[in-house]
Amino acid sequence: MVPLSWYLVFAAALFSIGMFGVLSRRNAVAILLGIELMLNAVNINLAAFWRYGDVRLMTGQVFAIIVFAVAAAEVAVGLALVISVYRNRHTVVADEIDMLKW
Amino acid sequence: MTTETLIWLIPLPPLLAFFLIVLFTNKSKALSHTIGVGAAALSFIGSMVVFVRALGVEHLGESPFESAVNWLPTGDTWFRIGVLIDPLGAAVLFFVAITILMIFLYSVGYHNYGQPAGDHDVKGLPPHGATITDEHGHKHVVPSVEPMYSRFFAFLGLFAFGMYTLVVSDNLLTLFVGWEIMGLCSYLLIGFWYGKPSARDAAVKAFMTTRIGDVFMLLGIAFLYSATGTLTFREIFTEETLHALASTPAWFGMTTSGFIALLLFIGTVGKSAQWPLHVWLPDAMEGPTPVSAMIHAATMVSAGVYAVIRMFPLLTADYTGHGLTVTMSIVAFIGAFTALFAATIAVAQNDIKRVLAYSTISQLGYMIAALGIGAYVAAAFHLITHAFFKALLFLGSGSVIHGMEHGVLHTGNHHVDPQDMYNMGGLRKKMPITFWTFLIGGFALAGFPLVTAGFWSKDEILADAFGHGHLAVFVTLAIAAFLTAFYTMRQITLTFLGEPRTEEAKHAQETPWTMTTPLIVLAFFAVTYGWVGIPEHFPLLGGLVPNWFHEFVGSTLAEHPEAIEFNPIPLLTSIGVAGGGLILGWLYYRNVKSVSEDKFQIPLLKNKYYFDEAYNFLFVKPAYWFAENIVYKFLDKGVIDGILHAFGPFTQGTGSALRNYIDLPVINRAIGDGSAEITYWFGGKLRAIQTGRVQQYLMLALVTFIVIGAALYFFVLA
């Protein structure tokens, strides 16, 4: 059998990879890609805890589904923002979108 | 629906109509009057249902319809308000409902609904007529619609609410609330045409004069509440309470009950325009002619009398049957005096409405006098019959004026006063319905024997006065009755009989159905209502119809008043003065062709005994002087302004000291600028980390998070 720790470590690794993407990529769309990876890592954890706890308690799956909904909403709004910014500033490089500096 | 619930609901439709019209339907005339008349009709139906149910209850006096709710917490107990319909209330509700509905209906026609808007009518002035061109190209001037039509119905609705509240309330406080609402409406309606200075003055005069009475009434209510701890009628009118009140002496040789009754009575003096507070009522005729006048004749001023009738047990609490008490003497005196006094003035007035106004004062005096001598049922009876025929007369006079205005518009001569009786004459052919109904009303007022309601009620008062031995009152009232018949016949003769004295009178026209219908309805009651109260021992007629009114209204009192013995002297007197007055009036004024031929134009009477002038000199002028010299020049300018002017330099000195020595150096320099400079310095140093790049922010946040997390873990958890 696969122990729970494998899933957790796997999810933590995926989360860290996604975080690296979020922190390091210049392209705003790529940053959103990283966020998706992080959300998936969370979902793996939720599903794993559901499976390794009492399978009759559906909390893990329910929360995973709500994370799906949140992810969909986040992507829709995020990409709309990226496109809107691109239309006005002709760039999607996160470093160049720095109008809010001092 | 239980009768009690229905009673609660009766006053509400007009109030609702008021708010609906004011808030929403002000723009639409048709909608406004539909709502107004509809509300009045709803209340009318409710009242009639209550009345009919009240008739069906035996011993209604002992177990009336009543219902009360807690209203104000007063320490451990509650002040309760509620509704009460006993026989008196039912009888009053009957005539109030009818007359109010009639007012509403009549107003539709009186304000020329359906006519075009005036050529140069403005809000606040009566309509001046509109020019229309017919299909032949001829121009006509026709009556124009009232510019503030909707507002009028709103006011009437509020008035009706006040009146119904007063009638159905079971305690003095809500009665007083209704009373004051009507006072406000009276003010608003007298000043309805606020563009006219005379109307403005009359409104203020009416409001101020009645306010005097109301203050005393409020005092009486307060005294009563402190003495008994309740304002509910049926709790006051218990044997013990009344006895306790009657046996406690107060000031001026009066008992507590008598003193309270006197205070409450002063309220009535103001509301019912009794001498010496009668001066506002004739001026109130400045309002829209028949309608507000009718409020000031049939319903609202009757409310004053109603209040006294209501408080009758209190008034007579210390009355043993032998010799009037001080309070009752005052009441009787004022009533009788007013009856005679107003009647004499009425003889010399030429304005058709003013004659009726003084006649109203006189008739109200009749009722007050009757109450003063303890004739409870007679007063109530006369109250109701008077309401019917006086409403009829006022509406009739409004109809006459309306017809005359038609003539004025026709000739275009606006200098002719359509209210002056010497400009009329011969109108019976032009306005037959108005004439016949006015004749019925006039005869009822004069007390034309046997057929009119006024005869029976007036006769009962006279019989009571004579029967109980109050001869002075009896004689005074008899003379007043003679004068009443005389000036009534004078009015009828001058207005309707003979030949038209002016061009305008020739072109007068009958008024529309909305105005004549109320006349006919009221004329019916002006004749028939008398028959419900024919004394049982009356020759021939007595016993034909049972004396229902006496039985029914009399049962309101705990002690059932006995019908007095029949005596031919008051009857003959009554017939004599009525007939004599009528015949003399006709004989004399038949031949009078103009004002100069009228021998009764005595300056003293013409000028109402100079009461206005006297009040002006005694109260108004001193008040102006006091306001100008004492309050304004001395108190306001000298004392208060002086203090204020002293404040200025003082404050300025203090202020500049504070500014120079505290504000500028300490607060401004050190605290204000100092904190800003410190913030600025820090900002300059710290802004380097505000790069505007989200990823750097996130990195910073994560670094902080990891550092703090690690520190917490190692130092706290481990």
Place this chain on the structure above:
Amino acid sequence: MTGEQIVFLVVAFFTLAAGFMVVTTRNLVHAALWLVAALFGVAVTYVTLHANFLAVVQVVVYIGAIAILFIFAVMLTRRDMRDQGPQMNKNWWLGALLAVLTFGGLYFLLQGWEGMTKTATSYPVSFDAISELGSALVSPVGYVLPFEVASVLLVAALVGAVYVAFNPRNGDTRK
């Protein structure tokens, strides 16, 4: 090492590799496609956890909608796709350090947790997870409120996305 473990290791390795490609590939379309691969890996992980519904929804929502949306967005902003400059910002080493630190911290914390080595109980044979999930989502004693909140969130996001991305210059042709 059992078959399940081998399958898991293969899938996990594949997923992590795909994830790594997502964050390092220069070409953004490739990155998005690698994301699809990684998401597939996650879907397979769900299957190994007996969460079939989640797996299929993962494919429908993530691959069918979100990944496609990403590819759209990349193509709509394609001027930067040809950007030949560096794909990483100047602080990428700090990001990498932080990622490693995070992973290390998480691993460290997980090591200290006693539930870590827990093994799964055998999956009940006749257990219908989907109808359980369905009733949990709409039952008043279950999660109907979070479910409704999520749907409201989705509607709000939909409206917001349309509003933000709406181009007023050539958008409304009805005028």
Place this chain on the structure above:
Amino acid sequence: MSFWNDPLKVAADWLLGVFTGWGMPELAANILIGFLGILILISLLMVLDIGLVWVERKVVARFQDRIGPNRLGPFGLIQPFADIIKLMIKEDITPAGADKVIYNIAPMLSMMSVLILWAVVPLAPAILGVDLNIGVLYIIAAGSIGTLSIIMAGWASNNKFALIGAFRQVAVMISFEVPMLATMLIPTILAGSMGTAAIVEKQDIWYVLLAPLGALIFLIAAIAELGRAPFDLAEGESELVSGYNIEYSGMKFGMFYAGELLHAFTFGGFWAILFFGGYRFFGLEKVSPFLAIAVILFKAFIGYWLIMWVRYTLLRIRIDHMLAFNWKFLTPLAFTLIMVTALMNALLAGAPAWLYIAGMFLSNIVVAWGALEIARFYSRRERERIEGKQVVAAGH
């Protein structure tokens, strides 16, 4: 237990005996047998696919008043094989500037997305790839892989026409997935399960009788999903010169083409499964699995033929009209229909069968009628807005 009654089991047992006889462990043998089954199913499908090419060409010819392939073999039956040989020996071109890996993966994914659908097609009572209890969702999931393949093909070709075609196709597919999923939920509600096998098992009454409108919406959405006329905007020969597969040639194009045909046939099959009783036909399926397979293939062919009929009869619709039609008409209608169906299903639970059927059928008709009335009202208003109010000329 004979081959006639349960062929899969008999074959599997025999193979297991053979393999273990060779000394294989049982687990490995089972896995091998599973792979063999998949291989056989796919091979059969491919053969069927070749047949479909012939069917399609013949049918379109008849619709267009032509004869169609008739030279090679009887009725031109050899023609598709000749086509395949031609495609296979054609030069395999990968355009310069194309993204080679993605360009080559795309046609495979396209074919794959169709083939994996057959995992949940119940061919006969016990003959089913895998009885997923979320079969209906699985269909959508497989469809999204098809979407992915198209956008990969369009983008990797490095061609503007291809990219535009892919964009259009993806927009359409994502949009029409919504009403499709919604109508798929109707059989789910009626059967109480998402599994395809369970839906067929429960279908004592064909669901087309209970949800005729649902069946219609599903068919429309399926045609859009397939990208066939009148919704073939991705190809649009006249505007986009074949759309996303413009750069493909040889067998790569052949895979797209075969995938499309098989996809259409597959959706004909799903239509039959969801609304026409699948393999059930008056008890025939109980006689023999082979008869059941024949029944479902027959039904699938009927659906396929209907799709072809629509394709070769109707004109292409403009993209904005099509998306507006989906979002403003089909999607709300589908959602309304779900709610009405669920409500009626709950209300009529326990009612006699005839009342149940009549109630469901009538509620569908009412919903359809109402939707058409609303659509007519808006279209009339739109027409008046554009053309001005038309005054009906009085007769002279």
